[in-house]
Amino acid sequence: MSEDVAREVVRQMIxxxxxxxxxAMGRMPGLAAAVDQHAAAIRDIVAGSGQELTLRVLREYxxxxxxxxxxxxxxxxEEFDWETIRVVAVCSxxxxxxxxx
Numbered sequence: 001m002s003e004d005v006a007r008e009v010v011r012q013m014i015x016x017x018x019x020x021x022x023x024a025m026g027r028m029p030g031l032a033a034a035v036d037q038h039a040a041a042i043r044d045i046v047a048g049s050g051q052e053l054t055l056r057v058l059r060e061y062x063x064x065x066x067x068x069x070x071x072x073x074x075x076x077x078e079e080f081d082w083e084t085i086r087v088v089a090v091c092s093x094x095x096x097x098x099x100x101x
Contacts (some may be wrong), residue, residue, distance in 0.1 A: 010066055017076045017084060020093025024080075025092070031080055038089035055097050062090040 025032040042061065043053060051057050069083045076084050 007063075010063070010070065011072045013076065014062060014066055014087060014091070016096065017087050018094075021080070021088030022092050022095060025088070028080075031088075034080070034085050035092055038086050041095055042086075042089055042093060047073060053093070054096070058090055058094050058097070062087065062094075067089070076080070 021031070021035070025035055042058075046053050046057055046061070049072045060080070063084060065083075069086075074081075076087070
């Protein structure tokens with residue numbers, strides 16, 4: 001698989017995981033709480049790097065995080081594991097920023 005095709009597969013997967021996860025937050029209070037904790041950690045990481053929380057910064061973080069997770073053998077499934085919750089948290093932050101625009 002070429003690098004471009006692999007990146008597109010990852011982007012599609014991120015979109016699906018993020019959309020499904022953000023939607024599930026309304027039905028699952030425990031998931032919403034976990035996503036909020038991850039979102040706070042992501043905000044801290046971005047602030048600690050001296051960057052502003054922007055769509056570009058979040059997308060770069062998401063791509064880097066997902067690439068590293070996949071290299072470690074992660075792939076989303078039916079469960080909301082740590083990595084999946086992290087992806088949902090970034091997608092939730094992206095959605096929040098887009099709504100503010």
